[in-house]
Amino acid sequence: MDFKVKRKSTKTPATGNQFELYPHDLQLYKIPPVENITLQEFETLALERVNLLRTLSTATTLRGLRLNSEEFVEFVLNDLRAQGLKYYAKLCEKSGCGSTKADFEARRKDHIAHFILRLAYCRTEELRRWFIARELELFKMRFAVMRGEAVEVFFKLNNLCYTTISEDEKNEVIQNLIESTPYSKIDNMKFYKVKFFEVLDLVKARKVFLNDGYAYIPHRDFISVLAAQYRTHLKQNLAKACHHLCEIEQDERLVCLLKGLHQSYSGNDYSETKAVIPIESLDSISTKSFPLCMRQLHEQLRIAHHLKHGGRLQYGLFLKGIGVTLEDSLRFWREEFIKIMDLDKFEKQYAYNVRYNYGKEGSKRNYSPFSCLKIINTNVGPGDCHGCPFRHCDTGVLKNKLIGYGFSHQVVSDIVELSKKTHFQIACSKYFDAIHNADVGLGINHPNQFFEESQKILKGELKVQPKKENLVKKDIVDSIDAMDFDEPLE
Amino acid sequence: MIGEHNENILSDMLPTYYARQFPQNIFCRWLACGSSPQPLCNRELSFTLADDVYLRYLSISHQKDLQTLLQKKCPHKLDVGAVYNTKPSVGRHDAVVISRELVFDIDLTDYDEIRTCCQEARVCEKCWKFMVIACEIIDKALKDDFGFQSILWVFSGRRGIHCWVSDYEARTLDSPGRGAIADYLCLIVGGENQSKKVHLGNENLHSSIRRALNIIDKYFEQLLQDQEFLATDKLNSFLKLIPDDALKSQVETTLKKMQEPSLNKWNTFINIYENYCRENGNVIRKIKYLIEEIKIQYCYPRLDVNVTKGFNHLLKSPFSIHPKTGKVSVVFKSANAKNLKIDEIPTIYSLLDDSVAENNQHETNMKAAVKIFQELVFALEKTEAMRKRSDANTSLDF
Incomplete structure (x- = not known):
């Protein structure tokens, strides 16, 4: 990494050859910047880009907007403008190849800021993953808004030469292309043939025709190829940057800034806890302070005396996160499991995994409890009870469950509606309000955050306005007739 | 009939x-070929000894090592x-994982919610048909869609099948790549709390799904008939x-x-469905592929995707003995x-005891299985040699 900040700061150098440096709004960040900048600019640029990436993360994970949908683009642009990040809004709005002074300045900031964040986010696997995900969203968004000539210029500038398949070859597989490419008017499209691993996102979503190891993609899917290359490029370079961190960290002025950058934003990963929760209290605490995903696992464990692997992992790590000790954890799982199996079998097949979760076996890593994002996107297969109940439950099942807990019909239908509209985390927030009989409107992104916030309220550390009409007396719904048994799926 | 399976005498027979x-x-040779360009000794083997003692991170440099190791440790499972x-x-x-065969694990316990003949560890001729369909669909997709050639199918020893893809491209595929293939092949999603696990939308059906449906239709x-999916007690x-x-x-x-x-x-x-669609044009979007979705839910392979996605998941070796059944994991x-046929699969007892009735037939079946393995390894060695030659050529160009 030849990116350095000199101790002697100077003013921004004369524009010089900015046209050669920054001919296009969209960059692939192949070459690091070499100019000198002030410490202040260094800090501002870094913070501004973190804010940009945060905006993207809010849009996709918190709001659940589909990447590049109209609402997504609108939300991002508005949010950027509201934060005074006009130059990013401009870059994200059209991605062209204009040549005004403002154009060059925006591209320059974009370029420098990207490389600063590489330094801040190369430290851990977790940070890298977050950074790569956001930068890719940014890249895809900017590629998608690019129009006509700008696209051609972009391909030319970056030496992206791919040739299309011949008409004959296309006609041979035309039926398959029509079936497997999610666009109409296939006839007029030019197709490219690339190896399947260049477009994994399309393969994963089954949105491309595959034959003999090759994927047939139309021009507009080319973003998948580029994004995959960009991802690899970023991954390698973050690893490289990480190796060179010690050189940069000799400059103590930068260390604090770079290290602090993510902490203020990416939140707690809940891998360390201070409180100790005795397992005897889990039954009661699970109804008061557990998010529904964990409450459901807890109940399932009590009923079936067993959880499948995914459930043990999700619940086990959560328990660790709220402060159940390893010894207690072992005891807790053992007491349930031995109701249906020999102690010997438990010790041999399951105890290892419990200790593993606590970093005592295998690679001895202290694993973090899963976040909502991870849980929502997890694989849930036949027989599994883990995952996010707002996403992985049939409407009828979810409804019955909530009615069974004694929530009012209004609350139940609110939560069910939100789940149907795929606002899983907002549904969870409603559930939080319902069990606390309050109107907190918490933004939930981690089950352990749910738990901690709940504990704060219960211990009176956090005052909330109680709501009156939320909880219906339990005995009203105890009659079976009130339960809606077979609510069909919408 | 072969005598009752007994884990205690396993140690004597192994x-x-x-x-x-x-x-x-x-x-x-299969292992070495699948490890190259790394040497054979960089491949992890793991043994399960009597009483579920696990030995991990074992390795061998050549066949002699394997022989010694097997005799010394006498693993119940390999x-x-x-x-x-x-x-x-x-x-x-x-240690860093460099490569690994692309593997698939299909287990009949994942079919428990639909199969009616057996549950859990049990398996019979009727539910084995699920495995037949799974094998055909996955095999076709791997060959036609992904262009893989070296595909090894192995009976898992009890109630499922494993698949090992040894092509260089498959072995060196990274985790996201494995995940993408697993998701491409996985059509059944959802847990205990979701009844309907297949959603095909209302756009065109992807070629691979159409092909799978053609196989299912057979x-x-x-x-x-075998499973009586619509029997009165299953109707709900x-x-x-x-x-x-x-x-x-x-x-x-009705x-x-x-x-x-x-x-x-x-x-x-x-009939009802078709009439209903004819009369209610407006609902067609939601249930356009209902018949296909139901067929898939009842018949499509149920993959354990975590096994495929993981880079270093241990998987039972071909020709290992299943410690609970004594059956050989035949190729x-x-x-x-x-x-x-499940009861024609050789067991350690039938192979080593020539007084049992099945001895002859099982020995023949064992030989046939080894021969299939052999053919695959020969083909793999040939492709591997060709790959190395062309690699050498390209590197000379620089």
Whole structure:
């Protein structure tokens, strides 16, 4: 990494050859910047880009907007403008190849800021993953808004030469292309043939025709190829940057800034806890302070005396996160499991995994409890009870469950509606309000955050306005007739 | 009939099995080929000894090592792991995984919610058909869509099948790549709390799904008869797969009055469905592929995707003995899956005791399985040699 900040700061150098440096709004960040900048600019640029990436993360994970949908683009642009990040809004709005002074300045900031964040986010696997995900969203968004000539210029500038398949070859597989490419008017499209691993996102979503190891993609899917290359490029370079961190960290002025950058934003990963929760209290605490995903696992464990692997992992790590000790954890799982199996079998097949979760076996890593994002996107297969109940439950099942807990019909239908509209985390927030009989409107992104916030309220550390009409007396719904048994799926 | 399976005498019989029946030479060549360009000794092997003692991070440099190791430790189960950048016993937790066959694990327990003949560890001729369909669909997709050639199918020893893809491209595929293939092949998603697990939308059906449906259609009626998916006591779970209320109640009223067999009920259901769609053009979007979705939920392979996605998941080796059944994890040809009969699969007892009635036939079957393994390894060695040659050529160009 030849990116350095000199101790002697100077003013921004004369524009010089900015046209050669920054001919296009969209960059692939192949070459690091070499100019000198002030410490202040260094800090501002870094913070501004973190804010940009945060905006993207809010849009996709918190709001659940589909990447590049109209609402997504609108939300991002508005949010950027509201934060005074006009130059990013401009870059994200059209991605062209204009040549005004403002154009060059925006591209320059974009370029420098990207490389600063590489330094801040190369430290851990977790940070890298977050950074790569956001930068890719940014890249895809900017590629998608690019129009006509700008696209051609972009391909030319970056030496992206791919040739299309011949008409004959296309006609041979035309039926398959029509079936497997999610666009109409296939006839007029030019197709490219690339190896399947260049477009994994399309393969994963089954949105491309595959034959003999090759994927047939139309021009507009080319973003998948580029994004995959960009991802690899970023991954390698973050690893490289990480190796060179010690050189940069000799400059103590930068260390604090770079290290602090993510902490203020990416939140707690809940891998360390201070409180100790005795397992005897889990039954009661699970109804008061557990998010529904964990409450459901807890109940399932009590009923079936067993959880499948995914459930043990999700619940086990959560328990660790709220402060159940390893010894207690072992005891807790053992007491349930031995109701249906020999102690010997438990010790041999399951105890290892419990200790593993606590970093005592295998690679001895202290694993973090899963976040909502991870849980929502997890694989849930036949027989599994883990995952996010707002996403992985049939409407009828979810409804019955909530009615069974004694929530009012209004609350139940609110939560069910939100789940149907795929606002899983907002549904969870409603559930939080319902069990606390309050109107907190918490933004939930981690089950352990749910738990901690709940504990704060219960211990009176956090005052909330109680709501009156939320909880219906339990005995009203105890009659079976009130339960809606077979609510069909919408 | 072969005597009751007994884990205690396994320890006495295994040394003989490893010495006389286990195809050590071919096994080592398969491993070596699948490890290159790393040396064989960078491949992790893992043993399960008597009383579930696990030995991980073992490795061998050549066949002689394997022979000694097998005789010394006498593993009840033999697993194959990933290829590391160093000898796994030296690197342990710091070793980095370089490559690994692309693997698939399909287990009949994942079919428990739909199969009616057996549950859990049990398996019979009827539910084995699920494995036949799974094998055919996955095999075809791997060959036609992904262009893979070296595909090894192995009976898992009890109630499932494993698949190992040894092509260089598959072995060096990274985790996201494995995940993408697994997701591409996985159509059934959802847990305990979701009844309907297949959603095909209303756009065109992807070519691979169409092909899978054609394969399913070959077996569907037979399965319907075998499993009686629509038997009176199963009808409720069937009805839950119909997302449209009006259609559902129509089907419910009619089918509840009908007698078995399920095949009749199924045909009636299709009639009702078709009429309903004709009369209600506006609902067609939601239930356009309902028939296909139901067929897939009942017949499509249920992959354990975590096994495929993981880079260093240990998987039971071909020709290892299943410690609970004594059965050999035989290799078979995908085209031949339907002829594989569970009780014709050789067991350690039938192979080593020539007084049992099945001895002769099982020995023949064992030989046939080894031969299939051999053919695959020869082909793999040839491709590997060609790849190395062309690699050498390209590197000379620079």
